[in-house]
Amino acid sequence: MCKMYKLSLLCFLLALLQGCSAMRTMADAKTLKPEAGKLIVVGKFELDPPLIQPGDDAGHKPAFLGAGKYVNKAFFSATAKPVDRIDDSMRSSQWNNTLDATWGETYFKETDARKTYLNAGVFFVDVISLDQAWLPAGISFTPPANAKAIYIGTVRYTRDDFMNITKVQVIDEYREAKAEFEKSLGKTVRLQKVLLRKAN
Amino acid sequence: MYKKLILLVLAVVATGCTTYGHKITDYSDRSIVYGWLDVDGVDGNYMYAGGIKQYTPAIKNPYYFVNTDKFKDGFIFYYYGLPKGSFKLDYVKMQSCLGFICSNTFYTYDFGAQGSVASVKVKKPGTYYLGSYLLAEEKTGWLEAGKFSVVPTKKGPSQKEMLEYILKKAPSAHPIVAQRIDNSLRKVR
Numbered sequence: 312m313c314k315m316y317k318l319s320l321l322c323f324l325l326a327l328l329q330g331c332s333a334m335r336t337m338a339d340a341k342t343l344k345p346e347a348g349k350l351i352v353v354g355k356f357e358l359d360p361p362l363i364q365p366g367d368d369a370g371h372k373p374a375f376l377g378a379g380k381y382v383n384k385a386f387f388s389a390t391a392k393p394v395d396r397i398d399d400s401m402r403s404s405q406w407n408n409t410l411d412a413t414w415g416e417t418y419f420k421e422t423d424a425r426k427t428y429l430n431a432g433v434f435f436v437d438v439i440s441l442d443q444a445w446l447p448a449g450i451s452f453t454p455p456a457n458a459k460a461i462y463i464g465t466v467r468y469t470r471d472d473f474m475n476i477t478k479v480q481v482i483d484e485y486r487e488a489k490a491e492f493e494k495s496l497g498k499t500v501r502l503q504k505v506l507l508r509k510a511n
Numbered sequence: 512m513y514k515k516l517i518l519l520v521l522a523v524v525a526t527g528c529t530t531y532g533h534k535i536t537d538y539s540d541r542s543i544v545y546g547w548l549d550v551d552g553v554d555g556n557y558m559y560a561g562g563i564k565q566y567t568p569a570i571k572n573p574y575y576f577v578n579t580d581k582f583k584d585g586f587i588f589y590y591y592g593l594p595k596g597s598f599k600l601d602y603v604k605m606q607s608c609l610g611f612i613c614s615n616t617f618y619t620y621d622f623g624a625q626g627s628v629a630s631v632k633v634k635k636p637g638t639y640y641l642g643s644y645l646l647a648e649e650k651t652g653w654l655e656a657g658k659f660s661v662v663p664t665k666k667g668p669s670q671k672e673m674l675e676y677i678l679k680k681a682p683s684a685h686p687i688v689a690q691r692i693d694n695s696l697r698k699v700r
Binding site: 362363399436437439440442443444445471472473474475 | 564566567569573597599601621623624625626627630632658
């Protein structure tokens with residue numbers, strides 16, 4: 312009987328752990344210079360049309376305290392090797408270096424200086440349901456040797472009303488990103504342009 | 512003192528209850544939506560609730576509770592008062608019943624935020640069919656969340672049969688609703 316309880320407790324703890332394996336995001340590098348072996352990645356994600364449009368009565372209250380931090384953001388699984396399956400079964404290790412960014416804002420993120428695959432992304436459609444929608448990716452960037460900061464481009468996702476992604480574009484907005492980068496970090500670190508490419 | 516406290520609690524509860532309702536007094540700019548689900552392949556045999564979500568325009572309360580009734584080896588769902596916008600069947604709730612005795616285990620089938628299954632763009636007031644679908648459980652691993660598939664089916668009742676049914680249930684105080692269903696009935700088989 313005691314064994315039964317122990318097994319149940321173990322199952323319960325495992326289930327809890329499963330729930331706790333939340334994504335770990337890349338460090339924000341808007342003001343910090345990169346450490347040795349690290350790299351600053353600069354880019355932007357856009358959703359067209361945005362989730363909240365002008366004229367919408369969008370005074371939503373978050374479903375729970377802290378839910379607000381998930382909204383209006385995109386989260387991308389970034390790994391050294393491409394993942395086999397893109398679905399809910401993706402392991403937590405595939406989310407332990409997540410590239411998170413606010414839609415429409417230039418991000419500066421610190422990550423390892425190595426080839427990185429952006430496997431897939433998710434975003435939360437609203438703060439009430441916290442329902443998720445997937446973003447196709449399958450793209451990668453390869454930093455040049457000794458690069459300290461790279462610009463990977465603006466990824467624009469076009470969607471329909473039901474969050475189906477109808478078009479994905481990588482747009483070069485290097486000039487604007489460089490101006491923002493130099494405003495934050497000065498001119499001591501060179502921002503190299505390495506646009507995202509289809510992963511192979 | 513106690514009475515006031517109870518009154519206060521009831522008032523708070525009542526406030527909560529009205530959060531997700533949509534009070535409609537004028538149906539002239541509203542639309543009727545309906546569809547049918549075969550639920551033989553999922554847990555539970557009685558659909559006691561369902562909801563439609565509004566995607567555009569974004570509003571504070573985007574959920575509309577649909578009516579659900581047992582109909583022709585499945586369940587019909589319908590709602591009489593959608594405004595203009597984009598909508599999708601968001602979830603249905605099931606339980607297992609034997610006669611009037613039902614278990615206290617409830618199953619929610621969430622259709623997800625992404626995809627066009629059972630969706631509609633209401634551009635002008637009218638009657639809109641969201642489709643007939645087969646719901647079936649999918650095999651998942653241990654400790655993995657349950658999954659189900661939604662497949663369009665032609666097995667269900669005809670649109671005419673469904674419209675005739677919801678016409679009988681239409682709110683008599685608002686003849687425009689029945690009039691709209693009647694107009695649609697002339698166009699379907």
